[in-house]
Amino acid sequence: MRTLFLCLLIVIVSLGPSVAQSPASRPIGSSARTYCNPMDISYRYNFEQLNERISYRSGADPVIINHKGEYYLFVTIQGGWWHSKDLSNWQYVVPDKWPMEDMCAPAALSVRDTLYLFQSTFEQRPIFISTEPEKGKLKFYNRWLPRLPKDIGPWDPALFHDEDTDKWYMYWGSSNVYPLFGAELDKNRNLTYAGNNPAEAYKAMLWLDPYKHGWERFGPNHSDPFKPFVEGAWMTKHNGKYYLQYGAPGTEYNVYGNGTYVGKSPLGPFEYAPYNPIAYKPGGFATGCGHGNTFQDVYGNYWNTGTTWIGVNWGMERRIVMNPAGFDKDDQLYADTRFGDYPHFLPTKKLDTRSGPGREDLFTGWMLLNYKKPVTASSTLGTGPADTVSVDRVADENPRTFWVAGQNRAGETLTTDLGAEHDIRAVQVNYFDYKLAIFDSDSTVYTQFRILTSTDGKKFEVVADLTKEPKKDHACAYVEIPARADGRPVRARYVRYEHVYTAGKHLSINAFRVFGNGLGKAPAPTTLTAKRQTDQRNVDLSWKKVANATGYNIRWGIAPDKLYQTYQFWNDAPGTFELRALNVGVPYYFAIESFNENGVSSLSEVVSIK
Template sequence: MFRNLLCTLVFTIACCWHSAAQSTYCNPMDIDYKYNFEQMNEGISYRSGADPVIINHKGEYFLFVTISGGYWHSKDLLNWKYLTANRWPFEDMCAPAAVLVRDTLFLFQSTFESRPILYSVAPEKGIWEFYNRWTPRLPKDIGPWDPALFHDPDTDKWYMYWGSSNVYPIFGSELDYSKRLAFKGQYQAMFWLNQYEHGWERFGPNHSDPFKPFTEGAWMTKHKGRYYLQYGAPGTEYNVYANGTYVGNSPLGPFTYAPYNPVSYKPGGFATGAGHGNTFQDNFGNYWNTGTTWIGFNWGMERRIVMHPAGFDKDGQMFANTRFGDFPHKLPSKTWTGKADELFAGWMLLSYKKPAVASSTLDTMNVAKITDENPRTFWAARQNKPGETVTIDLQTEHDIKAVQVNYADYRSDIYDNDPGKVYTQFKILVSSDGNAWKEVVDLSREPKRDRPCAYVELTAPVRARYVRYEHGYVASPNLAISEFRIFGNGLGKAPETPAKFTAVRQKDERNADLKWEKVPGAVGYNVLWGIAPDKLYQTYQFWNDEPDTFELRALNVGVPYYFAIEAFNENGVSKMSSVIAPQEASAQPLPVKK
């Protein structure tokens, strides 16, 4: 009996206290997103996060997000603690700008009015002071909205970039440090969008809408003497929201459009969209690119935050790796080599379209929606009470390594962020036969915090067929989960490489028709492309139950491209196909995927 008790104790410690050993992360970022009050007068309550900026200050990280009443602090890019400040804009902060200059962190908000710049030498303590009483000398409809502050360490000069419009360009101006960062001289237009030559800058789902696109979210990165002025486009509320860049030899240009754009692009999978973020370096010198992924159920601008490995190749080409970008990735402990799969944990999605049963269901929000990899559909329980369950049948045994629970704010009535009220608790149990269950996660054992995108890595793999979510607590009146994602590895073989992969460039060079032959046992496919055979930095993920043809509408006119494809399933990833160049333009373009 004592031996059984000891084994149980060891198992519980190893599996439940997972966070102490966690070394991976999974997009969307697992932070306590705050309830957003932009639509409070309309009676809409939801958690959201957008327009992220992460700054490395003295080896620690600070995350600023639109309308959050504060900001987050982390020592490892994994565990984030929410902080409030002694000074904060009265109406909160939208699309914040932040920059580190020596030991001082500066912070500014989007505005069409007169607003201050704040500064801190101890942001981890929430201590901020006024640097100025900023009075912009700009027309009312120009801003500066969506600003970015930039300090050039080589010249000790300051600059600001801004813009959020489908009419105006991205602007830039030097700032006068001697006058508390007032504008120095006349501000200038840096560039406009050009959807007629840049396919990815077209608006709508998969760039299919003729509406004039939006540019926003400026950010400047200096790398090896060159200036990369980044921007978000073409619209927040679509799967193709991305970051691009222009490149110049001075902070105010002239700038040249990068032919390899977009830089960070993730139109397929669960966490779609990667636009409007920033680029920063971690403590090992590795680059990261942050961005916004679209939820869009309660409101068109309902969003979460993503973070992708990024960098510059030997030719100075800027890139972000979004391949399997919403699957678990390892956090680096050293400088990475830049290989595409270096940080990918190799843990596959086990739950896609797998059968599920629930203890109860509210109305038509059936449990099948919990495994469809769509953040805008969800299951809801008849009551929000402890003990409600969802059980997924993986159909065969797998080595389970992590889970992610994404909650939906269905008919929420929360208009405050009281941590004593707003928190998340649940248990995860596993079974090989559906009868005997083992508890592997229990968030009630951890400090209370809200986790709308809770990602939990198990200390050791657990082999099982069934995985159960057992509800504890959420503050919302309804228990609603958009996706219960299970990661690990199956016990079989990875799929074969897809055959007969073709890419045909249309007469409209912004588009290419893709086609491949489906592979038995595949869960999905990654189409990879880029401007050279060794620069396939772009990825579009497809599911096996989707069509095997697709019109890609993200290309740049006058730029040659190369393509390849790979298949994946629960067991792993196939070898990549041969790299191909597009064939001649087709006479009959394929229909646009909506």
């Protein structure tokens, strides 16, 4: 369900380059740091189902703020926040004071030397400020933001300061009944609602319209007739225009995305952007990217954050993603989710995004090497459903299936056979919380492991060792594999995870992902057909499968050079699909590319539908 339902429990208790480039040819340089979604942070253990003794790591509704050249990440129900100097290494910060309950979907904003922080609420709650957020220092800015009428909120708030006018605003909403709201705040009265009557200070900004906007329909692949939810407001000003971002249609679905309305003033009127959604990732491992924010890094590059869903221990079990974003030459806002859960570079300079994603692509070109490849384990728990705890599930790219070791002890291993030698660049280990009873992320909650490689499956060498770093919890551990002394990448056929430590009774992993490049050829390009249905929100897609392909990316957009949307499919899935995410009355253009362990094909001919 949505953030609102989750947090009330606490209140109660371009056509880019179509052939994968080598990292050395990237415009940002091969020495740049990389990251991989879901984000590698120390997600805190939640306690929503305390009476059922269910616990699990989770994080949702992210806001990343660039404050004085450093980054602060605020996430639902975490008891604090994270601080980073590089968008890669995140340190958890415990605040010196906290609200009367943990913060849900908090609003955060940096203005000059001050960071502002406000929580979702239906009651009267204060706005906090900090000039030393890296130290966890918080002060009250005001004591109580006046109460709004029943059920109005502000829930899922966002704060916005217009630098050109020095005026302040708040946007909010999380509902399938109410719209997103907006209101001006009065800085002269400590950011309370402007005007004398709070009940009249706000107005509706936008409503969902799933009858015209296919992607706003509820359910997996927009297949459920249930009324969708709008939430996750965020405001971005660019080139004199105001982009009011929102999340829809529901956090527990692969199609959870971000859209935008565009206006000429902070409180509208706003017009629906025909290119919506701006951030959308329905396929792959980390599906869904809705309810986040848009921010700029220290170089001026845009990013869009969001929430991806797991939903096994409870429906609200989630993780955080961060995707490159930008505005093209026509001021179209987009987020690039192509290979969005594969390793990407973090830029070291300002990138040119006017031609859309691809001109200076952040994708490393490191491919997933072990999709459904053989995996062996030192042991597997003898109880529990075999279709969820078996070892092959760590390579099926499904975060809702998992392996459980016979015991949580040092020395347990997972070994994947890639079938041939490949250049190994990085590994991601995603832990799963199987029948745990951890309700506080204390000093005993951390993860340690080693990564070993072998060419023959007999003699292994250690290529990464997390016991050499300070103890830290890595729910979605991402590790780059250092190159050898001569600069060449590690080359191996077998890659092994060797367990050292994780808290709790069980060791469980839902994904052991190996990235790099094979030594063969990328697959041949393929062809795509697209036929729009009478219901213009839907299009029937079909493609010809090609030899040696692992999967395909369907790419589409509102112009031949604006194919900003991506839906990833594996080769073992059917070669047909009904896409239900289109906007009524908008022409579209589609193309397809195939990929495997060695790289990506050229893009197919672009086909159009009216």
